[in-house]
Amino acid sequence: MDNNEHEHVIEVTDLRRVYGGGFEAVRGISFHVDRGEVFALLGTNGAGKTSTVEVLEGLARPASGRVRVLGHDPYEERSAVRPWTGVMLQEGGFPSELTVAETARMWAGCVSRARPPEEALELVGLERRADVRVKQLSGGERRRLDLALAVLGRPEVLFLDEPTTGLDAEGRHDTWELVRALRDGGTTVLLTTHYLEEAEDLADRLAIMREGRIAATGTPAEVTAAQPSRISFRLPDGYFLGDLPPLGELGVTGHEVDGRVVRLRTRELQRAATGLLVWAERAGIELRNLDVRSASLEEAFLGIAREKEKEEVAA
Numbered sequence: 001m002d003n004n005e006h007e008h009v010i011e012v013t014d015l016r017r018v019y020g021g022g023f024e025a026v027r028g029i030s031f032h033v034d035r036g037e038v039f040a041l042l043g044t045n046g047a048g049k050t051s052t053v054e055v056l057e058g059l060a061r062p063a064s065g066r067v068r069v070l071g072h073d074p075y076e077e078r079s080a081v082r083p084w085t086g087v088m089l090q091e092g093g094f095p096s097e098l099t100v101a102e103t104a105r106m107w108a109g110c111v112s113r114a115r116p117p118e119e120a121l122e123l124v125g126l127e128r129r130a131d132v133r134v135k136q137l138s139g140g141e142r143r144r145l146d147l148a149l150a151v152l153g154r155p156e157v158l159f160l161d162e163p164t165t166g167l168d169a170e171g172r173h174d175t176w177e178l179v180r181a182l183r184d185g186g187t188t189v190l191l192t193t194h195y196l197e198e199a200e201d202l203a204d205r206l207a208i209m210r211e212g213r214i215a216a217t218g219t220p221a222e223v224t225a226a227q228p229s230r231i232s233f234r235l236p237d238g239y240f241l242g243d244l245p246p247l248g249e250l251g252v253t254g255h256e257v258d259g260r261v262v263r264l265r266t267r268e269l270q271r272a273a274t275g276l277l278v279w280a281e282r283a284g285i286e287l288r289n290l291d292v293r294s295a296s297l298e299e300a301f302l303g304i305a306r307e308k309e310k311e312e313v314a315a
Ligand SMILES: Nc1ncnc2c1ncn2[C@@H]1O[C@H](COP(=O)(O)OP(=O)(O)OP(=O)(O)O)[C@@H](O)[C@H]1O
Pocket: 019, 020, 021, 023, 025, 043, 044, 045, 046, 047, 048, 049, 050, 051, 052
């Protein structure tokens, strides 16, 4: 199979997934992931991320819609897709009596084009734990083992469901480095995560799901651009809000005053910050505790979650 012919390594069109009792967990979503991209699927608990990823992994059939991985239907043509994909589920569930090295060797026997098991363990920093039984590993070490097994077959497409949950800060950064290295080597990665800084740092593009639908999608910068930036500072004694230049002219769309602390919201950060600083400079004022910040992905995420709450209150 010439896998290079499919630029969209993953294609999802109007995907719906309905569970046995009739509950519609995924309600018509579309997105694509190109070769060598890291794509993050974000969302609140129960938003439908795992339900979506399971369909892409070929573990479940869609109720309707079309899914293609490397140009194939991952459920109907599992044997054409499976050898090229690596999967890290939320729960690995490997036999706990085997050692780490035995587990890796056993798994290497099940995949085509396997790396040497020692190399996979080294990639995730488990080489010194090779002789430890799986049941004796810590939660974070088990996640590392799950990741080692997912990359053992040199996959072209890697599915990572919450890969860094339970890892300490160092483990998380190690995992990010590994994902970046795999991406740079041409691997396409689809990951779900609850850590917004992980998506901000790693993802080329992302989608935020809410109640089975995609509420926002784009690069991290595009998704955060929809949220206002913030400027805060301390007004010097003797000055009042009315002494500032007219806020509308600075491109400020909202403000709060808390004692002497002023917080401004704007979608034109450079214009607002420049106007404010020029005013302060001319007036010979020092704006103490000045903080100028673009919106973070976390703010965009919370904004989307709050839109939903507002809709519910209004209904
Ligand atoms: N086997 C099932 N039968 C019925 N409903 C299910 C089943 N599995 C999941 N659901 C429901 O589908 C919805 C989406 O679940 P899913 O696990 O895909 O969400 P998620 O975004 O991955 O959540 P989390 O971040 O908590 O892992 C939830 O409301 C969940 O209760």
